[in-house]
Amino acid sequence: MKIEFDGNxxxxxxxxxxxxIEGDGIGPDIFRxxxxxxxxxxxxxxxxxxxxxxxxxxAGEKAFNKYGxxxxxxxxxxxxxxxVSIKGPLTTPxxxxxxxxxxxxxxxxxLFAVVRPxxxxxxxxxxxxxxxxxxxxxxxxxxxxxxxxIEWKSDSEEAKKVREFLKKEFNIHLRDDxxxxxxxxxxxxxxxxxxxxIQYALKTGINKITIMHxxxxxxxxxxxxxxxxxxxxxxxxxxxxxxxxxxxxGANPEGKILINDVIADNMFQQVLKRPQxxxxxxxxxxxxxxxxxxxxxxxxxxxxxxxxxxxxxYAVFEPTHGSAPKYANQDKVNPSSLILSGCLMxxxxxxxxxxxLIQNAISKTIKxxxxxxxxxxxxxxxxxxxxxxxxKEVIKNL
Numbered sequence: 150m151k152i153e154f155d156g157n158x159x160x161x162x163x164x165x166x167x168x169x170i171e172g173d174g175i176g177p178d179i180f181r182x183x184x185x186x187x188x189x190x191x192x193x194x195x196x197x198x199x200x201x202x203x204x205x206x207x208a209g210e211k212a213f214n215k216y217g218x219x220x221x222x223x224x225x226x227x228x229x230x231x232x233v234s235i236k237g238p239l240t241t242p243x244x245x246x247x248x249x250x251x252x253x254x255x256x257x258x259x260l261f262a263v264v265r266p267x268x269x270x271x272x273x274x275x276x277x278x279x280x281x282x283x284x285x286x287x288x289x290x291x292x293x294x295x296x297x298x299i300e301w302k303s304d305s306e307e308a309k310k311v312r313e314f315l316k317k318e319f320n321i322h323l324r325d326d327x328x329x330x331x332x333x334x335x336x337x338x339x340x341x342x343x344x345x346x347i348q349y350a351l352k353t354g355i356n357k358i359t360i361m362h363x364x365x366x367x368x369x370x371x372x373x374x375x376x377x378x379x380x381x382x383x384x385x386x387x388x389x390x391x392x393x394x395x396x397x398x399g400a401n402p403e404g405k406i407l408i409n410d411v412i413a414d415n416m417f418q419q420v421l422k423r424p425q426x427x428x429x430x431x432x433x434x435x436x437x438x439x440x441x442x443x444x445x446x447x448x449x450x451x452x453x454x455x456x457x458x459x460x461x462x463y464a465v466f467e468p469t470h471g472s473a474p475k476y477a478n479q480d481k482v483n484p485s486s487l488i489l490s491g492c493l494m495x496x497x498x499x500x501x502x503x504x505x506l507i508q509n510a511i512s513k514t515i516k517x518x519x520x521x522x523x524x525x526x527x528x529x530x531x532x533x534x535x536x537x538x539x540x541k542e543v544i545k546n547l
Contacts, residue, residue: 151166152231159497168204172238175472184203187201225257233494235467237487254465259292264456265455266286267444280449282424285429286349294434311329334371339374342431346431350406351386357426358430364412379392391407393408393410413432416430424444456490457493466490480537481521483520484521514542520539
């Protein structure tokens with residue numbers, strides 16, 4: 150049965166159909182590992198009263214080989230029809246070839262929020278002294294900023310016209326060999342992202358949101374992002390929030406969500422020195438991209454970093470890492486990022502018991518030092534397992 154949306158909330162049947170895209174490179178390996186973990190956790194959580202029927206749909210290289218199209222319209226239609234889905238990593242060539250399929254899916258389904266929780270699992274070797282202090286969620290805008298993809302090659306006729314227009318109309322002189330990109334950040338896009346972050350904080354009981362921006366330099370894009378984010382908080386959630394400036398002036402933050410902002414470059418320093426000071430980070434696309442990867446590194450790497458692309462009502466969950474084609478079909482890589490993305494998906498549809506079971510089982514498996522190669526290389530005394538073997542150990546520890 151399909152998930153439905155009544156205009157305000159998801160209606161999730163006990164036996165639910167969920168589409169999945171295996172993805173490229175290591176995608177098939179990690180899906181073969183993840184699905185049995187999810188199924189067994191659902192069985193244990195609900196005693197057989199709830200089930201998922203997994204429906205494969207196609208994108209990336211597998212879709213091209215089957216249909217001659219990297220992203221068939223049928224796939225997009227299915228993702229919309231079933232509302233909630235999950236996917237593996239899809240390869241994007243650098244500098245040439247097809248445009249990012251991940252970005253295209255976000256834009257076609259208007260998945261405006263990339264949500265990436267970052268937490269530490271005890272036993273993982275991390276490059277910082279206190280990785281356990283990292284426990285935060287990034288809300289990254291997904292459809293605007295540099296990822297809107299508005300750019301022209303330096304020697305193109307379009308770039309020449311843009312340079313000439315800027316020179317003639319605004320007396321702005323660019324080098325003749327300059328490539329050009331446009332960075333759109335809108336009031337609409339910013340406010341709906343901040344609104345989603347505040348609603349998430351209210352739902353989960355998180356008491357702090359930090360706006361990450363470079364508004365001191367890019368005043369009318371990232372500076373506007375900051376201002377619009379504050380506007381949403383103050384105008385729409387006045388009873389639930391207090392700003393850092395208001396606290397400095399004597400306001401009581403008790404029982405409220407504290408809203409503050411940090412300049413992007415300073416943010417990278419602060420999350421290293423005082424990660425416990427951050428709970429939810431709201432950021433434009435490119436800032437959110439950088440900070441989520443940096444935070445993942447602080448807790449051991451992208452192999453443990455889940456993600457979700459969330460709109461209204463559609464949502465597509467995915468691991469944060471890439472397709473790693475050199476490891477394809479080797480049953481080698483860590484499936485945890487995909488498994489944990491499934492946890493995020495189950496929380497989204499209201500099956501939190503499944504997520505809790507899986508996260509506890511992954512934690513127990515890592516603490517027992519039975520891990521894949523990426524973690525085994527850094528954990529003293531660890532036993533290296535294949536991708537599928539690691540999944541079986543997680544199932545044992547459910």
